[in-house]
Amino acid sequence: MEREAEIEQKxxxxxxxxxSLATVGTWGEPRSFTLxxxxxxxxxxxxAAAGWSLRRREGGSDEGWHLKRPRGSEPGRLELRLPLADELPAALRAEASPIIGAAPLVPLATVRTERTETPLVVDGVPRALVALDRVTARAGARTETWRELEVELVTGADPALLSEVTAAMLAEGARPAAHASKASRILATRPTPTEGSAAAALLDYAGRQVGMLQAMDAGVRVDAPDAVHKARVATRRLRSxxxxxxxxxxxxxxxPPREELRWLAALLGEPRDAEVLxxxxxxxxxxxxxxxxxxxVRSAVLGHLADRHRWGHAALVAAWDTRRARALRAALALLLAEPPLDARAAGPASDLLAGLEAAEARTERLAQKARRRPGELERWHRVRKAAKAVRYCTEALAEVLGSDGSARAARWEAVTEAFGTLQDAVVAAELIEELADATxxxxxxxxxxxxQTDRRTAALAEGRAALDAALTPTR
Structure with missing residues (x-):
């Protein structure tokens, strides 16, 4: 990764x-290009709030990924560069983590710059680059065009030169730019969801899941502890x-992304399920x-599961960098950058409670069917999946539910955990039957x-009791 101090003024x-800058130096040969x-x-x-910027730029002599951040007490900013690639390099996300944590990084603005760049020569040596830019920027539905001028010192130039250039520019009629970057100018007027609206609640929860998927990217590739599990849960929450x-x-x-999330969850599920077993x-x-x-017997079970985990993870990694997976990640980022919300999302977040009530009602209907034939464990598996949707709803609506939100989420978590143990016991029993001929x-x-039979019996009883406790407040 290249690291270089950037000292400039817009x-x-x-x-x-x-x-003219006649009092400062002379001009070299100009060159024009598009960025x-x-x-x-x-x-x-x-x-942006922390004075950082992150971009993927094509064109010019330094195309690639650029992360710029303040240099503390030193002038200018530190620019980190990596070669051009389709997706954000994990190393740059890691560099930004002190500011963003596990928040998602999404494309918020596109900037096209028609630039004429001319060296400013002082004492016979190019000391700065003066760029005259015609800018067309787009953020969401907004597009803006303007002209600006940028002066950047060449590496090794005396920082005092920038002050001299700035004084000459101001004397000639230029004005210091109000924004630190081209993107910050267009984003300053970008609309955001109204606080307390359904849109704000949906995008907040979606953002946390997309951020988790992005944060787990490197860990999923190397099978870091809990990375596949966290990515799988985030995928399920998004789809729900x-x-x-x-x-x-x-x-x-x-x-389209909702269906692709099903595909991704299945890929993540193969190594994760083997790991759990x-x-x-x-x-x-x-x-x-x-x-x-x-x-x-021990070797047959643990060896089979180790092989299954290894094969599942290899298949996951192979799929992770396919065009299909990259398209899904881009679609999820766009979900936040240009939210595909219906007009009713502009209403209060309390409007979302109808979705939670519908999810609870569906779980109740499935539970009634399962109670009629309690020995058919597949019915309880359907209940578990429906209960997960309710659990994720309560998480997304934590602020709307208020003081009852945490307790409500905990009740539904107890349901999904108990029925999860039931499902694990079912799968374990199937594995035992499959491997019984090995020795x-x-x-x-x-x-x-x-x-496993005893485990199923206990888990079913625990799950039913937890389900009754979770549904009681809604009856």
Whole structure:
């Protein structure tokens, strides 16, 4: 990664303005080119507020990814550069993490600059570059065009030169620019959702999930602890948000990413499910103690799950950088940059409570069907998935629900955790049955199967009790 101090000054200029700077130096040979840059920030403009900027720029001699940040007490800013790539390099996101944390970085502005750049020669040596720019910037539906002038010192030039150039520019009629960057100018008037609106609540929750997916990107690739799990949960939460609150979204724009989120969740699920089962069987074997189960049985189970995890993660990584996955990540960023919201999202966030009530009612209907045939565990699995939607709803509407929000979310978390244990026991039993022919230790396999049967019974009872407790306030 290249790191270079950038010492520059921007000026606002009137039409036809051409600097002479005769008191400072002479001009070198000009050159003209076009720059196209996409600026990224959090939806709340956290980078801009801290005096940072992040862009992907094409054209010019230094095209690539650029992150600029203040240099503390030193003049100018520090510019970090990486080569041009389709997606934001993880290293630059890591550099920005002190400012953004786990917030999403999304493309908020596109800036096209037609630039004429001329060296300013002092004592026979180019000491600065003076750029006369015609700028066309777009942020959402807004487009603005203006002219500005930028002076940047060449590496090694005396910082005092910038003060001298600035004084000459002001004397000739230029004015110090009101904004630190081209993007900050167009973003200054970018509309944001009204506080307390449905739009604000939806975008806040969506932003947290997109941010988590971005933050886990590097960890997913190397299978860092909990990275795949967190990415999977964020994917599920996003899909649930688009589904449960569908009336508040523009379905034409949200349906494609919603379906692609299903695909991504399945990819993340393969290594994660194997990881969970391996942990559970590892704990079980440790609890049973040495000699209780034959070594061949332990090896068959843990070896199978290790292979399954390895294959699942390899398939995930292979898919992670495909055009399909990149398109999904871009669509999720656009979900925040140019929100596909229906007009009703402009109403109060309390309007979203209807979606929560509908999700609870659906869970109740599925629970009634499951109670009629409690032995059909697939019915309880459907209840679990519906309960997850309710749980995610309560998370998204925490501010609307007020003091009851945390307790309500905890009740639904208890439901999903208990039925999650039930589903894990079902899958574990299926694995035991599948692997039982791998060794001759018939009795050992039977012991493991009996344990999963007992586990299913206990988890089902716990899940039903938790479900009754969660539904009672809504009945």
């Amino acid at each position: 000026f606002e200029i009137d039409p036809g303005f051409t600097p 196209t840059a996409t600026y990224l920030d959090t939806p709340e403009h956290a980078l 948000l688009l589904t449960t609150f569908a009336p508040f979204w523009d379905a034409e724009r949200t349906e 391996a942990e559970e069987f590892g704990d079980l074997f440790a609890e049973l103690g040495p000699g209780t189960v034959a070594d061949g 001759d230790a018939t009795e050992d396999w039977a012991v493991l199967a009996d344990i």
